[in-house]
Amino acid sequence: xxxxxxxxxxxxxxxxxxxxxxxxxxxxxxxxxxxxxxxxxxxxxxxxxxxxxxxxxxxxxxxxxxxxxxxxxxxxxxxxxxxxxxxxxxxxxxxxxxxxxxxxxxxxxxxxxxx
Numbered sequence: 001x002x003x004x005x006x007x008x009x010x011x012x013x014x015x016x017x018x019x020x021x022x023x024x025x026x027x028x029x030x031x032x033x034x035x036x037x038x039x040x041x042x043x044x045x046x047x048x049x050x051x052x053x054x055x056x057x058x059x060x061x062x063x064x065x066x067x068x069x070x071x072x073x074x075x076x077x078x079x080x081x082x083x084x085x086x087x088x089x090x091x092x093x094x095x096x097x098x099x100x101x102x103x104x105x106x107x108x109x110x111x112x113x114x115x
Contacts, residue, residue, distance in 0.1 A: 001080040007049065007111040008040050014055065014093065014105035034093045034103035036113055049115040055093045055106035
């Protein structure tokens, strides 16, 4: 079988973008509430990679909320351009338990690139 590997990963704090632990990630930029850009140390060979992203369910100091994670787009979790390049990926985290699916910071977010 071919070898598919984790090319980058990071665990970061949602309220600040501060990295707790990582591999092949130079920084996480918190663009605004729930809106993040992960920047890679070594670029991906192309933008045809897949992402695995998860967020804790502690939004804004409350627990037991659901969450949604996705690329930025006008008909989903916000109104900003999608960014998935060889150098970085931008995505949003939202509190899906809210009836309006409000973009929110999670306590911790895990992010992984597989290629």
